[in-house]
Amino acid sequence: MNAPYPVLEAIRRPLPAMLGDALKARFAERFSTAAAVREHHGKDESPFPATPPDAVVFAQSNQDVIDAVVLCAEHCTPLIAYGAGSSLEGHLLAIHGGVSLDVSGMNQILAIQAEDLTATVQAGVTRKQLNEALKSSGLFFPIDPGADASLGGMAATRASGTNAVRYGTMRENVLGLSVVTADGRLLRPFNRARKSSAGYDLTRLFVGSEGTLGIITEVTVRLYPIPEAMSAAVVNFPSLDAAVNTVIETIQLGVPVARSEYLCPYTIASINAYSRTRLREAHTLFFEFHGTEASAREQAETVQALARDHGGEDFEWALRPEDRTRLWNARHNAYFALLQSRPGCKGLSTDTCVPISRLADSITGARAILDRASMPFGILGHVGDGNFHCALLIDPANAAEIAESERLNNEIVRLAQSMEGTCTGEHGIGLHKIDFLEHEAGPDAIQLMRAIKRAFDPHNILNPGKIFRS
Amino acid sequence: MNAPYPVLEAIRRPLPAMLGDALKARFAERFSTAAAVREHHGKDESPFPATPPDAVVFAQSNQDVIDAVVLCAEHCTPLIAYGAGSSLEGHLLAIHGGVSLDVSGMNQILAIQAEDLTATVQAGVTRKQLNEALKSSGLFFPIDPGADASLGGMAATRASGTNAVRYGTMRENVLGLSVVTADGRLLRPFNRARKSSAGYDLTRLFVGSEGTLGIITEVTVRLYPIPEAMSAAVVNFPSLDAAVNTVIETIQLGVPVARSEYLCPYTIASINAYSRTRLREAHTLFFEFHGTEASAREQAETVQALARDHGGEDFEWALRPEDRTRLWNARHNAYFALLQSRPGCKGLSTDTCVPISRLADSITGARAILDRASMPFGILGHVGDGNFHCALLIDPANAAEIAESERLNNEIVRLAQSMEGTCTGEHGIGLHKIDFLEHEAGPDAIQLMRAIKRAFDPHNILNPGKIFRS
Numbered sequence: 001m002n003a004p005y006p007v008l009e010a011i012r013r014p015l016p017a018m019l020g021d022a023l024k025a026r027f028a029e030r031f032s033t034a035a036a037v038r039e040h041h042g043k044d045e046s047p048f049p050a051t052p053p054d055a056v057v058f059a060q061s062n063q064d065v066i067d068a069v070v071l072c073a074e075h076c077t078p079l080i081a082y083g084a085g086s087s088l089e090g091h092l093l094a095i096h097g098g099v100s101l102d103v104s105g106m107n108q109i110l111a112i113q114a115e116d117l118t119a120t121v122q123a124g125v126t127r128k129q130l131n132e133a134l135k136s137s138g139l140f141f142p143i144d145p146g147a148d149a150s151l152g153g154m155a156a157t158r159a160s161g162t163n164a165v166r167y168g169t170m171r172e173n174v175l176g177l178s179v180v181t182a183d184g185r186l187l188r189p190f191n192r193a194r195k196s197s198a199g200y201d202l203t204r205l206f207v208g209s210e211g212t213l214g215i216i217t218e219v220t221v222r223l224y225p226i227p228e229a230m231s232a233a234v235v236n237f238p239s240l241d242a243a244v245n246t247v248i249e250t251i252q253l254g255v256p257v258a259r260s261e262y263l264c265p266y267t268i269a270s271i272n273a274y275s276r277t278r279l280r281e282a283h284t285l286f287f288e289f290h291g292t293e294a295s296a297r298e299q300a301e302t303v304q305a306l307a308r309d310h311g312g313e314d315f316e317w318a319l320r321p322e323d324r325t326r327l328w329n330a331r332h333n334a335y336f337a338l339l340q341s342r343p344g345c346k347g348l349s350t351d352t353c354v355p356i357s358r359l360a361d362s363i364t365g366a367r368a369i370l371d372r373a374s375m376p377f378g379i380l381g382h383v384g385d386g387n388f389h390c391a392l393l394i395d396p397a398n399a400a401e402i403a404e405s406e407r408l409n410n411e412i413v414r415l416a417q418s419m420e421g422t423c424t425g426e427h428g429i430g431l432h433k434i435d436f437l438e439h440e441a442g443p444d445a446i447q448l449m450r451a452i453k454r455a456f457d458p459h460n461i462l463n464p465g466k467i468f469r470s
Numbered sequence: 471m472n473a474p475y476p477v478l479e480a481i482r483r484p485l486p487a488m489l490g491d492a493l494k495a496r497f498a499e500r501f502s503t504a505a506a507v508r509e510h511h512g513k514d515e516s517p518f519p520a521t522p523p524d525a526v527v528f529a530q531s532n533q534d535v536i537d538a539v540v541l542c543a544e545h546c547t548p549l550i551a552y553g554a555g556s557s558l559e560g561h562l563l564a565i566h567g568g569v570s571l572d573v574s575g576m577n578q579i580l581a582i583q584a585e586d587l588t589a590t591v592q593a594g595v596t597r598k599q600l601n602e603a604l605k606s607s608g609l610f611f612p613i614d615p616g617a618d619a620s621l622g623g624m625a626a627t628r629a630s631g632t633n634a635v636r637y638g639t640m641r642e643n644v645l646g647l648s649v650v651t652a653d654g655r656l657l658r659p660f661n662r663a664r665k666s667s668a669g670y671d672l673t674r675l676f677v678g679s680e681g682t683l684g685i686i687t688e689v690t691v692r693l694y695p696i697p698e699a700m701s702a703a704v705v706n707f708p709s710l711d712a713a714v715n716t717v718i719e720t721i722q723l724g725v726p727v728a729r730s731e732y733l734c735p736y737t738i739a740s741i742n743a744y745s746r747t748r749l750r751e752a753h754t755l756f757f758e759f760h761g762t763e764a765s766a767r768e769q770a771e772t773v774q775a776l777a778r779d780h781g782g783e784d785f786e787w788a789l790r791p792e793d794r795t796r797l798w799n800a801r802h803n804a805y806f807a808l809l810q811s812r813p814g815c816k817g818l819s820t821d822t823c824v825p826i827s828r829l830a831d832s833i834t835g836a837r838a839i840l841d842r843a844s845m846p847f848g849i850l851g852h853v854g855d856g857n858f859h860c861a862l863l864i865d866p867a868n869a870a871e872i873a874e875s876e877r878l879n880n881e882i883v884r885l886a887q888s889m890e891g892t893c894t895g896e897h898g899i900g901l902h903k904i905d906f907l908e909h910e911a912g913p914d915a916i917q918l919m920r921a922i923k924r925a926f927d928p929h930n931i932l933n934p935g936k937i938f939r940s
Contacts, residue, residue: 115827116827158665172638191887193857193892202919204671298765354663355586424667442658444657
């Protein structure tokens with residue numbers, strides 16, 4: 001089969017034998033060139049075919065990462081950080097070959113500074129693992145991209161998810177990072193203050209840099225007290241417009257909803273099949289409210305009134321923790337539920353995000369574009385942020401379908417960009433959105449980004465070919 | 471008088487005659503070399519003596535800024551953006567000579583996108599001007615550094631102030647920037663979405679870059695609906711510790727206070743004299759609560775209970791808008807009130823910020839250091855963020871006093887840094903904190919910052935000698 005994605009056809013040279021020997025000597029059984037291991041590290045949740053690295057190193061410490069970087073730097077060999085493998089944009093694919101640096105074994109919770117509402121973890125710790133460790137502290141970490149991603153990966157892609165409408169994204173919630181630079185130096189966060197004006201914001205520069213400027217090894221994040229009251233609700237609407245306008249008005253009124261998620265009827269049907277739920281197959285919003293008993297109730301009442309104005313049918317409440325968990329697990333599994341709805345398919349997910357005033361136009365515009373689609377699709381997303389996903393379910397062996405899905409994706413992105421929106425609210429650029437970024441940012445901004453890349457990684461060994469072509 | 475601050479003794483060459491002619495031809499009466507104009511643009515609110523530029527250009531448009539940058543770049547001549555002149559760290563001082571680019575005439579509100587809760591303004595628009603323009607919209611811009619600073623300057627120093635504890639700093643509230651680069655290109659924000667994962671976070675890199683990476687010409691900021699209910703209160707405590715611990719517990723409980731400001735008895739006395747208030751001269755907290763009627767009341771009740779536990783005496787409420795305005799005006803004028811308390815003095819303000827668990831240690835430690843001070847001082851600040859200021863009131867003609875104040879400043883900063891704190895929560899580095907930043911960030915981080923500077927401004931014409939020495 002021809003590779004349908006020409007971006008994958010990049011120059012790669014084999015792993016230098018001396019480097020292989022040196023890595024083997026240093027990492028012993030934590031160095032692998034086994035085909036299955038390489039294959040596993042050469043794919044993610046994107047629609048791209050696997051593009052394996054030449055070798056995999058399993059890191060367990062900052063020193064492991066430093067040594068791997070120094071050895072790869074000596075041989076000008078690409079190095080790709082690998083966390084949970086949940087990227088949707090091809091971030092992990094070794095299009096130039098080289099070494100996948102698996103940090104999933106760096107999974108220690110280093111410190112929970114409960115009094116400061118912060119925690120410091122190794123990059124391979126996942127969001128669920130962190131929240132599990134926080135259980136007795138009365139605190140939680142809200143950022144939640146659906147998948148049980150690693151904190152390092154979430155920082156690297158500037159991830160967000162369902163709670164971002166209230167708690168912000170990784171941009172706002174990473175307080176500090178330890179990063180190994182392309183020449184093997186370990187940068188540590190230089191303070192743990194809630195705010196600082198001390199020089200250039202290196203932390204924010206590494207957040208969202210997709211492994212191209214440094215390897216994130218430790219992450220310090222903000223935590224929040226578990227709210228006194230949390231309630232979730234499901235509400236159905238007669239139309240997409242009605243659902244979306246309810247959310248727009250909620251945001252414009254400043255109601256601090258914790259979550260406000262749209263799911264289309266096809267997505268709901270897929271969830272029902274996958275998660276054995278019995279949700280009504282309609283245009284649906286999932287809400288969550290956090291606060292004191294009184295303020296959570298007040299928020300819910302305001303949103304109920306807005307929903308009613310738009311024909312929303314009565315809220316179905318999930319008040320008990322186990323009911324809320326079931327609801328949000330169903331939401332988090334929505335992408336996998338959609339994939340299951342067409343066995344053997346791969347998903348291509350759009351990720352546009354627009355100013356909230358353009359959300360209705362953007363999402364109904366996307367819906368109209370997809371009316372011409374020959375493949376099934378679901379629409380769902382974090383509409384309170386203006387961010388939604390169209391998940392196109394494509395047959396990976398069907399080049400015509402792939403081309404069609406890319407055309408549709410392109411149209412949806414261009415529509416969002418024409419509305420002062422972005423091609424990616426939370427998934428990142430990776431391989432898939434390079435052209436979109438060029439169009440969106442323009443040549444001058446791209447040139448500055450490339451200048452930063454050259455300054456940080458002059459030999460282009462860190463995840464080369466991602467964000468922009470090498 | 472000898473310049474007591476050796477950092478001011480930098481290499482400067484006179485303005486090239488050809489550049490002067492070209493600027494004069496381009497800007498006519500908006501180009502000035504008059505002594506008074508230069509003097510005005512060579513000082514700020516820092517304790518440093520005036521260090522005037524060789525000329526001043528008054529910009530009114532992006533094109534003005536581009537043309538000034540291009541002309542200065544041709545002659546490798548320094549260019550310093552000037553907004554409201556309210557810097558506290560010597561950002562505006564022309565230690566290498568060159569041109570001050572006054573953007574205060576760029577004071578147009580370009581757009582209020584009320585439905586998106588955003589506004590786009592020219593860099594010279596001040597925070598008060600923006601809030602005035604928002605009056606009929608039901609929205610407000612919360613970031614408030616005390617002084618009526620320009621939005622461009624606030625972005626450039628990553629400013630914050632009293633409301634940051636709830637609404638965040640300029641880091642969180644700048645959505646996009648237009649920036650003229652060192653080679654005269656105009657970068658525009660490439661989207662106006664609430665969140666984006668599209669490439670490197672150039673916006674966050676320019677925020678806090680203090681005019682050294684580009685000239686900010688336009689700022690898009692987040693706005694917030696004016697809360698249904700706002701109330702403020704003053705409460706007195708038997709000790710510094712009691713006041714600070716009340717705030718620490720408030721934050722740890724997650725109470726979303728809008729403001730929580732500490733003021734020492736000396737500061738209160740100075741305010742009483744300056745603003746004709748009759749506040750009790752005690753360790754004092756000013757609080758503000760935002761929310762619905764019910765939630766603002768609930769917050770106030772929680773905080774009252776915490777305050778009572780620490781011996782806080784009954785809240786004195788400011789419920790009417792005019793009373794709240796009077797209270798916060800008094801707070802905003804506190805720095806000037808302190809200056810007035812010692813006629814002819816200049817202020818040296820510390821700006822440390824520590825993790826909230828270390829706040830009591832940090833502030834009582836600072837207090838102990840200042841017990842040895844020979845000059846008067848006030849302590850005040852945004853304690854909910856772990857950020858406070860010691861304002862040392864020094865005789866600018868007395869070299870011994872200046873040296874003493876720098877020693878005390880140094881001790882206070884080192885104490886904060888030993889507690890994972892930062893030398894600057896919100897004022898920036900400027901000239902004054904270069905050594906502190908070096909100590910705090912360490913050589914590797916400084917080297918990366920310098921690499922960014924070189925990549926963005928290879929000829930070092932943008933505010934040279936700030937953040938790090940040229």
